[in-house]
Amino acid sequence: MVPNSEPDEDRTTVTKYLSYTYRDKNGNPRVIKLPLAHIYLKSPITDTEAVGLLDTGATKTILPREYANILSLVYIRDEKGNLVESEVVGAGATFICHVANLQRLSLKKKAASFCTLCNILILVPDQEGRIPYVILGRDYVFNRFDVTFHERRQKVTFTKVGK
Amino acid sequence: MRFLLYKPQGYKDSSVAKRSIVGLSEVCSVATKSEFEYIMSLGNKLGEYVDEWIAVADNKIVARGPDAKEVFEKAKQVSSKTPLIMKVPADKVMVL
Numbered sequence: 001m002v003p004n005s006e007p008d009e010d011r012t013t014v015t016k017y018l019s020y021t022y023r024d025k026n027g028n029p030r031v032i033k034l035p036l037a038h039i040y041l042k043s044p045i046t047d048t049e050a051v052g053l054l055d056t057g058a059t060k061t062i063l064p065r066e067y068a069n070i071l072s073l074v075y076i077r078d079e080k081g082n083l084v085e086s087e088v089v090g091a092g093a094t095f096i097c098h099v100a101n102l103q104r105l106s107l108k109k110k111a112a113s114f115c116t117l118c119n120i121l122i123l124v125p126d127q128e129g130r131i132p133y134v135i136l137g138r139d140y141v142f143n144r145f146d147v148t149f150h151e152r153r154q155k156v157t158f159t160k161v162g163k
Numbered sequence: 164m165r166f167l168l169y170k171p172q173g174y175k176d177s178s179v180a181k182r183s184i185v186g187l188s189e190v191c192s193v194a195t196k197s198e199f200e201y202i203m204s205l206g207n208k209l210g211e212y213v214d215e216w217i218a219v220a221d222n223k224i225v226a227r228g229p230d231a232k233e234v235f236e237k238a239k240q241v242s243s244k245t246p247l248i249m250k251v252p253a254d255k256v257m258v259l
Binding site: 016018020021022023024030031032034036038040047048049050051064066067069070108110111128132133 | 198210
């Protein structure tokens with residue numbers, strides 16, 4: 001399903017990995033290099049900016065419960081009034097997600113959006129702390145862009161898919 | 164952002180004027196830096212916030228803590244801008 005979207009400005013957009021080092025409790029150096037994208041989230045109640053991991057291994061987009069609570073998202077219910085659930089299976093962990101409607105999700109570079117998705121269905125874990133950041137799966141962003149990871153250069157190229 | 168360099172007649176050394184223009188350009192770029200660009204510019208300093216939720220608004224970290232919603236509410240009190248809320252990732256193996 002191609003979600004409602006707004007026109008994009010550029011055909012190709014390049015973003016950088018988030019990268020930093022720190023020392024853990026034992027004083028050992030730790031290195032973080034993650035393809036995190038700058039995103040904007042909006043609900044009818046409020047809005048916030050966040051970071052999302054571009055994850056080719058995820059079939060769906062998942063929003064941490066913490067963001068859903070900030071945005072006061074409303075969860076989808078079935079005809080009996082029960083929350084619609086989806087089981088998410090990862091390596092070594094399985095957890096339940098609920099389905100919510102997100103009014104707007106935009107990918108940003110600098111101050112401008114280069115991809116905007118409107119009224120999309122996303123998964124939200126049933127508990128906080130399940131995932132540390134938004135998981136941008138293959139259901140939306142990867143359908144609109146060819147996404148190339150330049151691991152050594154720590155960059156990601158989004159190339160808009162022609163219609 | 165581009166600036167035209169105006170060199171008045173008789174003004175031989177334009178290096179001072181150039182420096183001023185570069186300075187102005189830097190000021191403008193800082194002013195228009197997005198919250199995420201600010202996060203990216205922190206480099207290893209971001210490591211001080213590992214495993215914590217932080218809120219960035221107006222090019223500074225305006226709130227931090229273990230509770231995302233509290234951090235968001237605090238940021239909204241401090242700034243009228245939409246804050247960037249994120250949990251600073253620790254070095255954990257993530258396989259989803």
